[in-house]
Amino acid sequence: MSFTQAAHKLLVIPGPIEFSDPVLLANATPGTAHTSPAFIPVFGESLSLLRDVLLSKKESGSQPFLIAGSGTLGWDATAANLIEQGEEAVVLNTGYFSDGFADCLEAYGAKVTQVKAEVGSIPTDDAIISALASKPKLLTITHVDTSTGVLSPAGHIASLVKKHSPDTLIALDAVCSVASEEIKFDEWGVDVVLSATQKGLGVPPGLSVVLASKRAIQTVESRKTPIGAYYISWKRWTPVMQNYEAGKPSYFATPPVQLIYALNTSLKAILSSPIADRFAAHKKASAYVKDSLAELGLDFVPKSRDIAANGMTAVRFPKGVTAPDVLPKLAEKDIVVAGGIHKAIASEYFRIGHMGITAVDRERGDLEKVIKGVKEVLGKA
Amino acid sequence: MSFTQAAHKLLVIPGPIEFSDPVLLANATPGTAHTSPAFIPVFGESLSLLRDVLLSKKESGSQPFLIAGSGTLGWDATAANLIEQGEEAVVLNTGYFSDGFADCLEAYGAKVTQVKAEVGSIPTDDAIISALASKPKLLTITHVDTSTGVLSPAGHIASLVKKHSPDTLIALDAVCSVASEEIKFDEWGVDVVLSATQKGLGVPPGLSVVLASKRAIQTVESRKTPIGAYYISWKRWTPVMQNYEAGKPSYFATPPVQLIYALNTSLKAILSSPIADRFAAHKKASAYVKDSLAELGLDFVPKSRDIAANGMTAVRFPKGVTAPDVLPKLAEKDIVVAGGIHKAIASEYFRIGHMGITAVDRERGDLEKVIKGVKEVLGKA
Numbered sequence: 024m025s026f027t028q029a030a031h032k033l034l035v036i037p038g039p040i041e042f043s044d045p046v047l048l049a050n051a052t053p054g055t056a057h058t059s060p061a062f063i064p065v066f067g068e069s070l071s072l073l074r075d076v077l078l079s080k081k082e083s084g085s086q087p088f089l090i091a092g093s094g095t096l097g098w099d100a101t102a103a104n105l106i107e108q109g110e111e112a113v114v115l116n117t118g119y120f121s122d123g124f125a126d127c128l129e130a131y132g133a134k135v136t137q138v139k140a141e142v143g144s145i146p147t148d149d150a151i152i153s154a155l156a157s158k159p160k161l162l163t164i165t166h167v168d169t170s171t172g173v174l175s176p177a178g179h180i181a182s183l184v185k186k187h188s189p190d191t192l193i194a195l196d197a198v199c200s201v202a203s204e205e206i207k208f209d210e211w212g213v214d215v216v217l218s219a220t221q222k223g224l225g226v227p228p229g230l231s232v233v234l235a236s237k238r239a240i241q242t243v244e245s246r247k248t249p250i251g252a253y254y255i256s257w258k259r260w261t262p263v264m265q266n267y268e269a270g271k272p273s274y275f276a277t278p279p280v281q282l283i284y285a286l287n288t289s290l291k292a293i294l295s296s297p298i299a300d301r302f303a304a305h306k307k308a309s310a311y312v313k314d315s316l317a318e319l320g321l322d323f324v325p326k327s328r329d330i331a332a333n334g335m336t337a338v339r340f341p342k343g344v345t346a347p348d349v350l351p352k353l354a355e356k357d358i359v360v361a362g363g364i365h366k367a368i369a370s371e372y373f374r375i376g377h378m379g380i381t382a383v384d385r386e387r388g389d390l391e392k393v394i395k396g397v398k399e400v401l402g403k404a
Numbered sequence: 405m406s407f408t409q410a411a412h413k414l415l416v417i418p419g420p421i422e423f424s425d426p427v428l429l430a431n432a433t434p435g436t437a438h439t440s441p442a443f444i445p446v447f448g449e450s451l452s453l454l455r456d457v458l459l460s461k462k463e464s465g466s467q468p469f470l471i472a473g474s475g476t477l478g479w480d481a482t483a484a485n486l487i488e489q490g491e492e493a494v495v496l497n498t499g500y501f502s503d504g505f506a507d508c509l510e511a512y513g514a515k516v517t518q519v520k521a522e523v524g525s526i527p528t529d530d531a532i533i534s535a536l537a538s539k540p541k542l543l544t545i546t547h548v549d550t551s552t553g554v555l556s557p558a559g560h561i562a563s564l565v566k567k568h569s570p571d572t573l574i575a576l577d578a579v580c581s582v583a584s585e586e587i588k589f590d591e592w593g594v595d596v597v598l599s600a601t602q603k604g605l606g607v608p609p610g611l612s613v614v615l616a617s618k619r620a621i622q623t624v625e626s627r628k629t630p631i632g633a634y635y636i637s638w639k640r641w642t643p644v645m646q647n648y649e650a651g652k653p654s655y656f657a658t659p660p661v662q663l664i665y666a667l668n669t670s671l672k673a674i675l676s677s678p679i680a681d682r683f684a685a686h687k688k689a690s691a692y693v694k695d696s697l698a699e700l701g702l703d704f705v706p707k708s709r710d711i712a713a714n715g716m717t718a719v720r721f722p723k724g725v726t727a728p729d730v731l732p733k734l735a736e737k738d739i740v741v742a743g744g745i746h747k748a749i750a751s752e753y754f755r756i757g758h759m760g761i762t763a764v765d766r767e768r769g770d771l772e773k774v775i776k777g778v779k780e781v782l783g784k785a
Binding site: 051052061092093219221230231252255282359361 | 412413415417419420421422423428429431432433434435436437438439440442471472473474475476477479480483484507508511512513600602608609610611612630631632633634635636637655656657658659660661662663740742745
């Protein structure tokens with residue numbers, strides 16, 4: 024099935040990533056009705072498999088949503104459904120994408136307090152506990168901020184919230200962490216995981232992936248004011264998702280049928296081995312990349328290895344070297360990495376993605392190719 | 405390239421429709437960065453080609469938007485960007501989808517007046533003129549209401565608005581009409597055309613397609629209150645779309661790269677012949693379907709042929725016949741049509757889609773197969 028993989032550059036940015044042939048083939052599924060007996064079980068099963076990836080049981084009352092949209096749409100879903108005008112939200116800020124989540128919350132009327140970490144760091148426990156003193160409605164965590172490659176200790180942060188402000192809802196922006204970093208949805212007591220398909224899930228972009236807790240759904244049901252949005256209203260989507268999961272057709276807006284076939288294919292591949300093995304494979308791939316770059320004398324944006332993502336690496340250029348010295352030369356070798364996007368340091372670093380088949384199927388040799396390319400371009404081969 | 409078309413049922417509902425092999429192959433494009441030199445011109449060209457399909461010149465200042473989402477998202481975009489709390493909107497209601505647009509406008513704070521037509525009819529000129537007396541901010545037209553197959557005379561209605569309330573913005577829900585019915589965006593003076601890819605455009609679902617007029621963009625820029633949404637804010641997307649059209653990378657949320665490759669492929673095919681020929685082909689296909697069904701003694705939901713869509717047909721069952729007598733039997737013959745969804749008459753009719761390659765590439769024989777199937781199932785072969 025190499026039809027789709029005709030000479031293309033190796034895509035090792037922190038999303039979109041490389042997609043497997045079966046996933047691409049599924050994305051080319053012929054015209055199929057969103058209410059057809061062929062598609063309904065595929066959609067329903069995908070919702071259920073998403074819970075499995077996030078270690079959530081159906082009995083917990085957690086509710087998955089698969090809706091056409093970018094990952095960003097998950098911010099809107101969180102804000103529009105859970106926040107009423109003037110309610111407080113705390114944003115733990117570890118980079119560019121935390122800024123975006125804060126902007127989105129404010130657009131829907133939230134009063135946002137940001138707990139900003141230094142670039143490459145995470146907020147301290149004390150700062151988090153202090154921000155919880157006002158008992159905010161919502162606290163957001165950017166699990167992996169794609170701009171810095173910083174991995175927030177989501178489970179630990181959730182435990183702080185449970186201790187110091189148990190009624191505060193916890194939203195985890197997991198766009199760059201689902202299926203590459205461990206998420207224990209039920210055990211941690213997270214209320215929203217929001218993500219997208221084009222990163223750890225290994226599916227073309229265009230599908231917003233959300234899991235909401237029973238508590239989050241109840242919060243929507245007990246709102247005092249109506250939801251100030253339409254397309255992302257969980258009140259409208261919840262019965263649709265529940266019907267599909269129960270094997271019944273349902274309609275609110277047309278789902279992206281082909282992307283859901285592709286996601287179904289990828290979820291089954293992901294869950295064909297114990298999920299713990301997948302996270303271990305990402306850790307191993309990450310260690311290979313980071314160790315190899317460290318051997319070249321390069322520094323990283325995250326200030327320590329224990330807060331560095333396993334699905335991507337944000338690495339600083341050597342002194343005197345800039346993006347135009349590196350990125351175009353890697354592209355000439357058919358290797359596509361990403362430049363920096365965190366305003367404060369944008370010109371000082373670049374980013375390598377190692378999620379999905381690139382991390383798990385090491386026989387592809389993707390990461391060896393990247394490291395070899397970086398060595399050559401930096402004159403250290 | 406028959407790889408993708410392995411035995412599947414003929415999809416002749418009013419969307420999603422049958423997709424061509426080149427479109428499906430484009431939807432299987434390997435992992436490609438949204439900011440890559442390969443993708444930028446594809447995205448930029450697609451924006452420009454969309455204007456061509458809608459007969460709008462770039463010099464008019466019209467602004468296309470291609471954003472991951474269902475067609476429904478276009479309602480949110482219209483409402484959130486153009487309406488401020490308490491402003492008036494008039495909804496010309498020709499069915500289920502007009503109801504939805506009204507609900508969406510209300511979710512964003514609009515004071516909605518509906519001009520409801522009888523099922524199968526369109527609002528009278530007098531009723532429209534009367535609704536314009538209050539000089540509403542916005543008037544919406546459902547070009548083809550997919551629930552009834554009624555085609556509204558959008559150009560004529562626009563001329564009424566220009567005469568009786570020229571400052572009123574005109575939004576055309578063209579989900580089920582773009583590339584199957586003629587739309588003269590600039591000539592008619594429409595302010596928003598909102599659509600989706602899975603109907604006349606012949607591309608898998610998941611992409612919200614919008615064209616906004618210069619006046620609509622200026623309306624957003626001169627709002628008194630901030631936009632109460634984030635993902636669909638035109639303030640955030642306009643510079644991104646303008647950058648891509650100018651050949652420059654830009655980022656707000658990750659675009660659905662594969663769907664845009666697929667759309668680009670379809671738009672080029674659509675525009676490879678004069679667009680007038682395409683509309684003529686849809687009229688011819690529609691006449692064939694409607695004449696053939698009329699010969700069987702069947703009646704239609706639209707009360708006359710001149711307000712019947714050319715991309716679909718809503719046809720009533722003969723007396724004593726219901727959906728379970730027809731739809732499953734057609735499915736056994738690998739023909740998928742759609743049931744009724746307009747509440748008032750849901751059990752009394754069914755719907756056949758004839759958009760895209762089914763209408764244009766008549767050598768496929770799709771429509772002959774459908775008519776033959778209907779004849780057999782109704783015992784009239």
